[in-house]
């Protein structure tokens with residue numbers, strides 16, 4: 001079911017997560033398998049399986065995710081050193097949870113990225 005992913009269960013508080021931010025539009029929690037010293041996922045509460053499935057009417061929501069990540073990085077003192085935001089889309093993009101989400105990675109110099 002598109003609206004019953006792992007992240008929907010976290011949104012509904014059916015499974016635990018280390019939540020760092022929440023508002024009417026999204027929830028943000030620490031990734032369980034961090035790929036950087038700071039690795040937080042920003043997940044919309046509306047069901048959007050992938051970036052590819054996002055609609056023009058959801059443009060504001062996608063912008064909110066990006067701005068919330070930037071605000072979190074600023075609040076945590078990470079902005080000046082810098083950070084990376086990533087959205088994986090579908091199989092080749094490495095997406096494993098099919099509720100769209102934005103990764104915030106920070107806290108150390110990050111390597112270049114591309115094909116493994």
Ligand code: AMP
Nearest residue numbers: 006017030031032033088094095096097
């Ligand atoms: P993606 O591969 O882009 O779909 O990202 C999914 C992310 O969810 C991965 O980085 C996982 O480590 C992370 N993840 C999986 N299960 C959990 C969980 N229970 N709590 C927090 N993060 C999780």
